[in-house]
Amino acid sequence: MAEKLSRVGRRQHATIKEVAELAGVSQMTVSRVLNRREVVRETTRVRVEEAIRELNYRPNLLARSLAGGSSLFIGMIFNNPSNSYLSELLIGAMNRCREAGHHLVLEDFSSYDGAEDVDQLVDRLSGAGLDGVLVVPPLSEDQTLLKKLEEARISAVLIAPRGQPESGTSLSIDDEAAARQMTQHLIDKGHRRIGFVIGAEDQISSHRRHRGFLAAMKENGIEVDPALVKRGKFTYRSGMEAADDILALDDLPTAIFASNDDMAAGVIASAFRHGKRVPEDISVVGFDDTPIASAIWPQLTTVRQPIAEMGYQSVDLLAAFLNDPDADPDKRHTVLDVAVVERDSVRDLSG
Amino acid sequence: MAEKLSRVGRRQHATIKEVAELAGVSQMTVSRVLNRREVVRETTRVRVEEAIRELNYRPNLLARSLAGGSSLFIGMIFNNPSNSYLSELLIGAMNRCREAGHHLVLEDFSSYDGAEDVDQLVDRLSGAGLDGVLVVPPLSEDQTLLKKLEEARISAVLIAPRGQPESGTSLSIDDEAAARQMTQHLIDKGHRRIGFVIGAEDQISSHRRHRGFLAAMKENGIEVDPALVKRGKFTYRSGMEAADDILALDDLPTAIFASNDDMAAGVIASAFRHGKRVPEDISVVGFDDTPIASAIWPQLTTVRQPIAEMGYQSVDLLAAFLNDPDADPDKRHTVLDVAVVERDSVRDLSG
DNA sequence: GTGAAAGCGCTAACAG
DNA sequence: CTGTTAGCGCTTTCAC
Numbered sequence: 001m002a003e004k005l006s007r008v009g010r011r012q013h014a015t016i017k018e019v020a021e022l023a024g025v026s027q028m029t030v031s032r033v034l035n036r037r038e039v040v041r042e043t044t045r046v047r048v049e050e051a052i053r054e055l056n057y058r059p060n061l062l063a064r065s066l067a068g069g070s071s072l073f074i075g076m077i078f079n080n081p082s083n084s085y086l087s088e089l090l091i092g093a094m095n096r097c098r099e100a101g102h103h104l105v106l107e108d109f110s111s112y113d114g115a116e117d118v119d120q121l122v123d124r125l126s127g128a129g130l131d132g133v134l135v136v137p138p139l140s141e142d143q144t145l146l147k148k149l150e151e152a153r154i155s156a157v158l159i160a161p162r163g164q165p166e167s168g169t170s171l172s173i174d175d176e177a178a179a180r181q182m183t184q185h186l187i188d189k190g191h192r193r194i195g196f197v198i199g200a201e202d203q204i205s206s207h208r209r210h211r212g213f214l215a216a217m218k219e220n221g222i223e224v225d226p227a228l229v230k231r232g233k234f235t236y237r238s239g240m241e242a243a244d245d246i247l248a249l250d251d252l253p254t255a256i257f258a259s260n261d262d263m264a265a266g267v268i269a270s271a272f273r274h275g276k277r278v279p280e281d282i283s284v285v286g287f288d289d290t291p292i293a294s295a296i297w298p299q300l301t302t303v304r305q306p307i308a309e310m311g312y313q314s315v316d317l318l319a320a321f322l323n324d325p326d327a328d329p330d331k332r333h334t335v336l337d338v339a340v341v342e343r344d345s346v347r348d349l350s351g
Numbered sequence: 352m353a354e355k356l357s358r359v360g361r362r363q364h365a366t367i368k369e370v371a372e373l374a375g376v377s378q379m380t381v382s383r384v385l386n387r388r389e390v391v392r393e394t395t396r397v398r399v400e401e402a403i404r405e406l407n408y409r410p411n412l413l414a415r416s417l418a419g420g421s422s423l424f425i426g427m428i429f430n431n432p433s434n435s436y437l438s439e440l441l442i443g444a445m446n447r448c449r450e451a452g453h454h455l456v457l458e459d460f461s462s463y464d465g466a467e468d469v470d471q472l473v474d475r476l477s478g479a480g481l482d483g484v485l486v487v488p489p490l491s492e493d494q495t496l497l498k499k500l501e502e503a504r505i506s507a508v509l510i511a512p513r514g515q516p517e518s519g520t521s522l523s524i525d526d527e528a529a530a531r532q533m534t535q536h537l538i539d540k541g542h543r544r545i546g547f548v549i550g551a552e553d554q555i556s557s558h559r560r561h562r563g564f565l566a567a568m569k570e571n572g573i574e575v576d577p578a579l580v581k582r583g584k585f586t587y588r589s590g591m592e593a594a595d596d597i598l599a600l601d602d603l604p605t606a607i608f609a610s611n612d613d614m615a616a617g618v619i620a621s622a623f624r625h626g627k628r629v630p631e632d633i634s635v636v637g638f639d640d641t642p643i644a645s646a647i648w649p650q651l652t653t654v655r656q657p658i659a660e661m662g663y664q665s666v667d668l669l670a671a672f673l674n675d676p677d678a679d680p681d682k683r684h685t686v687l688d689v690a691v692v693e694r695d696s697v698r699d700l701s702g
Numbered sequence: 703g704t705g706a707a708a709g710c711g712c713t714a715a716c717a718g
Numbered sequence: 719c720t721g722t723t724a725g726c727g728c729t730t731t732c733a734c
Contacts, residue, residue: 015727026705031729041703061454062422063727066413067708087438090593094457103412106445262646269647273623290433292643295613296620297588366711377721382713392719414711417726 014055016167023051034059042330055090066100072102072319078136079109085307087137089159092311093294100319104132109139118148125154132318135159140170141203155325159310162204168202169321169332171314176206178338180210180219182285183257184189184252185301187220190349195228197242197267199259203234209259209287228253239263243270247282254283254349261286261293266298267281268345279347287339298344305338376403377444385410416452423453423670426476429487430460435642436658439485439496443662453666454516456481460490463683469499476505483669491521492554506676508669510661513555516647520672520683522665526556529654529689530563531570533608533636536652536691538571541700542606542634546579548593548618550610554585560610560638579604583614590617598625598633605700612637612644615651619696630698640692649695656689 005038020027025044033040033048040048051057065071076093078086090104112121125133132155139145140158146168149156158170172261186194196213199206217224230245232238239258246256247270256265264286268278276282279300286293313334320327371378376395384391384399385582385661402408416422429437432469441455448455463472476484483506490496490562491509497519500507509521537545547564550557568575583589590609597607598621609615615637621627627633629649640655664685671678 013727017727027728028705029703032704035729038703043437044703052732058415063411063710064729065728066411066417066712066726071413087435087441090441091459094455098456105443105449108441108442135367170733235648236646240648257437265647269623271621272620273626275624277706290642292646293641295587295641295643296616297586297591325730364711368711378712379722380720383720386713389719395719411711414726415713417710417728418712418714421724453717 002212002299013060014057015264016057019048019055019057021049021138022047022055033114043174047075051308059073061098061101067100072131072322073105074102074315074318075105075107075130075133076136077109077125077133077139078108079112080136080304085136088307089311089314089331092308092313093134093315095308096312100315102315102319103284104315105175107133112139112145121145122148122152122154125149126152130154132156134314134318135161137162144147155318155322157314157321159314160305169317170338171310171317171334173305173310173336173338176212178216179209179257179259179287180213180216181338182287182303182340184220185342186255186257186283186285186346187216187222188350189283189346190351191253192222193225193228193251193253193255194222194223195230195243195246195253195256197239197256197258197263198229198231199263200233201231207236208261213257225251232259232266234260234263236262236269237268239266240270243267246330247271247274247276253281255285255346256282257285259287261288261290261300261302264302264345265292265296268296268298268300283346285346294343299342301346303338303340306336310336364411365408367408367410370399370406370408372404373406374399378405378547383499402517412449412452423451423482423673425453425455425666425669426456426458426481426484427487428458428460428476428484428490430463430490431467431487436487437546439658440662440665443659443664444485444666445662446659447663447666448619451666451670453670455666457483458484463490463496468610473503473505476500477503481505483507483673485669486512488513506669506673508665508672510665511518511656516532520667520668522661522685522687525687526559527563527566529656530560530608530610530638531567532563532689533638533654533691534564534567534573536693537571537608537636537697538567538573539635539701540606540634540697541702542604543573544576544579544595544602544604544606545573546581546594546604546607547575548590548607548609548614549580549582550614551584552582557585557610564608576602576604583610585611585614586618587617589614590614591621592617594618594621595624598622598627601635606636606697607633608636612636612639612641612651612653615653615696616647619647619649619651622628630696636697645694652694652697654689655688655690661687 016030020030029040030048032038033045094104109121116144135156135158137160140161156168158168161170198210227249228246230242232242256267258267264284267284271278271282274334278284286300286302289302293300293302367381367467371381380391381399383389384396460472486507486509489510491512503533509519511523512521549561550598578600580599581593583593594669607618611619615635618635622629637651637653640653644651644653
């Protein structure tokens with residue numbers, strides 16, 4: 001049993017030097033074929049590529065970055081570890097960082113609590129020797145923090161900022177278009193009398209989603225009954241209460257569109273309390289595709305954001321900006337598409 | 352506006368050389384004080400530390416790893432990106448990797464679907480030049496995969512494997528002790544008539560949690576009414592159905608302990624349907640502290656696993672094993688403590 | 703097109 | 719206790 005387990009590779013690394021020897025060329029030539037730069041002669045390249053394959057050679061990222069001096073240290077700051085965004089965002093960001101030879105450093109700002117701490121935190125960032133930071137929501141809408149970051153000259157990419165996407169560099173989804181799309185989905189399924197639960201008043205995405213809903217209704221020539229539109233706070237409970245109001249009405253809607261999944265789950269709970277079945281008696285849809293959407297029953301039809309993709313692209317956006325701070329301002333704001341994911345909470349009335 | 356924004360640091364970083372010059376010593380001495388090894392003379396050390404502070408010097412991890420040759424490439428394989436484990440696990444694992452100069456490489460096995468793909472995936476791992484892998488649940492209980500990994504001689508640390516914790520290297524929580532602790536919490540709050548919803552039959556943690564519940568009841572000399580114990584499947588819906596059965600009884604329990612949060616959320620939904628208030632009429636507790644626990648209303652009292660800590664320690668466990676495959680077998684299995692997190696779903700009857 | 707030399711920033715050996 | 723000498727594996731000059 002004293003047998004020694006071999007490691008997956010233990011970086012027994014064929015090095016670039018060995019590849020060069022096997023191929024009978026210099027290290028530089030190998031380096032060149034790897035980086036696909038200056039055209040290496042076809043025959044030489046093939047020889048090198050064969051050697052690479054034979055030795056199962058993989059370039060050492062550390063050495064590459066050290067020598068190239070190109071590796072960026074990118075911070076990712078967040079304040080809500082249970083945010084289910086984070087997981088996917090991280091996957092995307094890490095993958096891109098690995099590809100590009102950058103390093104992702106996580107900075108937990110959970111303890112952050114308003115203006116008092118900001119300076120201290122910004123100091124920490126400066127001290128960490130980061131090249132720039134990715135700001136995860138809801139931190140990306142914290143004006144106090146953002147201002148400090150700017151003052152401290154820390155380049156930042158804001159991920160899904162709920163505020164105005166004109167400032168700084170940012171990456172976001174089109175809330176309004178997404179809400180319109182979801183509303184259209186409901187209409188396509190034959191729904192006409194549709195309730196809507198608005199999100200928290202102080203968040204811009206609330207307004208945008210609301211606008212999207214109204215726009216879609218208008219486009220389809222359907223009048224919106226004001227009694228069917230309630231304001232919530234993006235919480236489960238507020239969704240439940242909003243639905244309680246709506247379901248107390250005489251003329252019930254056939255569907256309710258809640259501005260996020262937590263509220264949609266609350267709407268469903270309320271429907272249960274009122275003896276309604278979902279989706280048989282009433283359809284419910286949410287927004288965000290958070291874990292709760294697929295945890296509850298019936299599983300929620302909702303809007304899915306390409307979160308991992310956002311993580312991936314945010315790294316590129318930051319790197320691009322760092323390399324050329326004066327780049328085309330148009331490229332400073334990326335807007336990504338979303339998609340409706342159909343599950344079990346909508347009944348098809350169009351049959 | 353063509354003003355050039357400075358970067359946070361752009362690694363303009365003082366190097367070890369500059370520190371050495373400022374302090375009037377050799378690079379080696381600086382290196383030594385950094386690594387706290389061979390005792391550097393007090394006076395010298397102070398001088399070096401001052402220089403470090405003055406220059407705001409931070410060692411370059413890349414260079415350190417390259418020279419030290421100690422950096423490990425650690426893979427983290429998972430198949431459920433929406434798993435809320437992942438986010439916290441990643442935070443813990445990344446932090447440790449950064450500290451230790453290792454590199455975390457994510458490998459998404461979501462497409463993995465049984466035996467057919469395994470070989471291909473294991474090949475991918477081998478090809479990636481990883482030193483070892485961290486296996487995230489539920490992959491850590493996939494016997495087919497684990498066997499292949501072993502055959503391919505890929506060192507792996509299993510995170511919270513639901514199977515027998517005797518094989519390989521693993522890190523887990525004590526499900527039974529945790530369930531016992533939660534049951535005790537309920538008893539301390541004055542509950543005696545307690546319902547229990549068992550988890551899915553094919554998962555070992557279900558049995559362990561059930562055993563913990565029974566043990567606590569027995570320790571307190573309370574008899575368990577079999578009518579109050581139902582089997583679920585770890586899903587919201589199964590929790591709801593189990594509660595439907597229990598709440599149809601004449602002699603209702605004052606509390607229901609569901610083996611995970613999704614089922615507990617289902618139990619609450621069922622209570623609502625039966626016109627019960629939570630926690631006024633009936634208390635409900637869950638297990639896992641997943642996002643749903645704090646998303647729903649009332650927020651769930653549940654059991655919290657130290658997930659980030661597991662990520663952190665799993666890295667160490669793997670590194671230790673890699674450095675000494677023949678280490679003390681006792682240290683190959685780490686069991687971590689959990690804690691009850693009190694929220695709003697339990698009523699105190701003990702007053 | 704290709705190669706030789708000189709490092710990137712740090713630490714491992716060995717000296718002193 | 720501290721300094722010197724070599725690299726880690728790769729890329730950047732600048733030659734040829």
